[in-house]
Amino acid sequence: MLKNKYADTYIDRWKKGEILLNKKRIQLIERIETDILPYDDRYYYDEEKIEDYITFSETWYFELDEWEKFIAPFIFLFHIESDEPVFDEFVINMGRGGGKNGFISTLANYFISPLHGIDYYDVSVVANSEKQAKRSFQECYRVIQKKGNEDLREEFEAYKSSITGLETQSVFEYKTSNASSQDGGREGAVIYDEYHEMENTEIVDVFSGGLGKVDCGRQFFIGTKGFVREGYFDIKYRECEDVLNGAVDFAGSGIFPYICELDEIGQMDDPDLWALANPALQKPLNKRGERLFTKVMKQYKKLATEPSGRSAFVTKRMNFLEESMENSVASWEEIKATDRPFFELDTVPVGAFDYGSVRDFAACGLLFKKGDEYAFKTFSFAVKYFCDVHYGYSITGQSAGTEKKAPIKEWERKGLMKVVDEPSLNPQHIVDWFVEMREKYGVRKIIADNYKLDILRPMLEAEGFEVECIKRPRSIHPLMASRVEDGFANKKFIFGDNPLMRWYTNNIYVKETPDGKQFLKKEEVKRKTDGFQAFVYALYRAGELDDQVQIDDILDMMDEIHF
Known part of the structure; x- marks a missing residue:
């Protein structure tokens, strides 16, 4: 059996009732336990890279949440025969405020570092607007430039449009999702921020075309359910459902779907269940979680006097499409x-x-x-x-x-x-x-x-x-x-x-x-x-x-x- 302390702890805590998971995350655990963990003759965790990533993130950024430490081992899960990642697409979908951008900031900075150790492993974060695309990039830029972080400045050359890992010559940049003005480069990783705003597959087609030129190519899709229907989000979401339902081979698909959402709309009225849609609201709350909970609660109470805000609250905070009547034709x-x-x-x-x-x-x-x-x-x-x-x-x-x-x-x-x-x-x-x-x-x-x-x-x-x-x-x-x-x-x-x-x-x-x-x-x-x-x-x-x-x-x- 494959073992990793971060993944195993998360699963054990759920089984003991210490953390609350929605149905899709429970399905994810079932797929992991059925299709991955028994096969230590096919796959292996790169424990050194897992520890390096977590230590790097917590030294220079912040203490990672449980969900981030749970996903990390699967980013560095490899095929024994090829040494290529088992999962090269990570779909991270949760209510607003869960910490998705912070997570990809730490990953992007680590990927271009000597700890990751892959030369020319360029990272691009792509979003519909420049402001959104720059969010994680700016977080990395500020951490590197922060007073007292001289060690980071020796490893990274940070400008306002690009950050370069000096030893690996890997470059982290931000880009907007205008397919007509972009061309696939030689990215090692592409991060699609707020991918629910993409109306079609064009930008993914452009950037995914550059993957494979360096080892261990990966794509990350992060977002919250939005209002663009029949766009790329719906395509990806259904693909994730197929993986979780067992209609598609888990390891063979290369997709790791971490989807947090309410299982039914009635759960919105029980604040103790909000962690189903947002792991940052998992009790006991840390300081950031307390601030988020207070903010979400204020928005929830406001619905009594401003019911027009319900749709945005349900969609963005609870990660639920209340009016959606779209389902597979059969289970x-x-x-x-x-x-x-x-x-x-x-x-x-x-x-x-x-x-x-x-x-x-x-x-x-x-x-x-x-x-x-x-x-x-x-x-x-x-x-x-x-x-x-x-x-x-x-x-x-x-x-x-x-x-x-x-x-x-x-x-x-x-x-x-x-x-x-x-x-x-x-x-x-x-x-x-x-x-x-x-x-x-x-x-x-x-x-x-x-x-x-x-x-x-x-x-x-x-x-x-x-x-x-x-x-x-x-x-x-x-x-x-x-x-x-x-x-x-x-x-x-x-x-x-x-x-x-x-x-x-x-x-x-x-x-x-x-x-x-x-x-x-x-x-x-x-x-x-x-x-x-x-x-x-x-x-x-x-x-x-x-x-x-x-x-x-x-x-x-x-x-x-x-x-």
């Missing part, structure tokens, strides 16, 4: 429950397909019904170039199941999909699949949206299929929402041993809109949803399966009557 446990053997597929199914783009994925499926259960048998096609770019499909030496983000080769091996080396997906693949399925199951009717149906409809009709077009797919989502929710909750859906279909489903979230619930993508490019959308199209006409069952029952009854 991971409900999605896993679809992994059951098919019942006997001896009725005529409804066919469906989703052809999201000719340059990435397409999914075909057959929906069967028996009693209250629905079985969905599916097959997908994907363009090789897209799989190479986004999942590392053709990387030399790549083995099945080791691709980035999605194990395409493993799904191919299981017979769930086919990768085609074509500039765009030939629609004949879809037609041929349905022809083959007609020979096995007798499928006659196929449901699809309007995309590319001008090409596919005549091809399918030439083969004798009846094709129904859903002209506005999103218009059926509110109609299907209750059936989908009920089906997952009551284990009515069966996908068989199909991790690809579970992946499609897990990539969907439900958003409340004025027109009703919508099934949307958690991320626009890499997390495909074609199989789930095809499933919804088929469910839209599942009533025809009911009619079929009724006719079969009538025919069976007639067989028993002697005329």
Whole structure:
């Protein structure tokens, strides 16, 4: 078993009831205990670097909080084989005032120091505004320039725009998140401050492109829930949820999600539970914690006379989106429950397909019904170039199941999909699949949206299929929402041993809109949803399966009557 006194103490104190943790931090501990600690033959803590970082921080800055000492060992947790970090992305999300900026100040200064010992390990802190970007930088600058800190000035050359570690020649700078004016450098670490304000992935794409040029590249995302919806925060938050829920391999993801938030809004009215959202409010409070608690309490009491401030208080102080009605379409446990053997597929199914783009994925499926259960048998096609770019499909030496983000080769091996080396997906693949399925199951009717149906409809009709077009797919989502929710909750859906279909489903979230619930993508490019959308199209006409069952029952009854 891996052992580290800081990580172990934090976990033990939680188990003894001495510190209060929200559900996501409890899930994080469960992942650590299941996926990391038992594997001392794979990973190791660099105890020297852990101690050096903590000593450096507490000598020149301040005494680190428990949560900071808990995270530190995992920053310096390495693979035995490669000596590279197990976690290269740290997501630190908590209520305002928790000490996030102080934490990254100490890390940035340590990373460019001789104690860290990696030459040219540049550090950039990135934020939407110059004022925010400079916050941690200025803290480091002031500490170095402070009277009595001559030893630091011998190690670091500090100017108002950059700080250089003289021995390692590593540079710490601050930058604003204007992607058009930036270019990826050779950073060792990039810190995205208040990343909830980022509207898209552009700035992360720019700066992450510079990582990998020096050893042990890392990214840190720090922030509090904000008001920018469908921005980068939502993408990252859902990615963290997948890691914590076990939908994505913890160590393989490289993501360490430390998320502090209320578990439910009612906890806001109990000040003893505020530590769920902000570890600086963990009792017993230190001097800084007492000041923060007093400030938060004043803001809380003010809500009685100024209720318009509630949204900002809930979001910024409690790290909770009170009005958010966005959830995964089903829990991971409900999605896993679809992994059951098919019942006997001896009725005529409804066919469906989703052809999201000719340059990435397409999914075909057959929906069967028996009693209250629905079985969905599916097959997908994907363009090789897209799989190479986004999942590392053709990387030399790549083995099945080791691709980035999605194990395409493993799904191919299981017979769930086919990768085609074509500039765009030939629609004949879809037609041929349905022809083959007609020979096995007798499928006659196929449901699809309007995309590319001008090409596919005549091809399918030439083969004798009846094709129904859903002209506005999103218009059926509110109609299907209750059936989908009920089906997952009551284990009515069966996908068989199909991790690809579970992946499609897990990539969907439900958003409340004025027109009703919508099934949307958690991320626009890499997390495909074609199989789930095809499933919804088929469910839209599942009533025809009911009619079929009724006719079969009538025919069976007639067989028993002697005329």
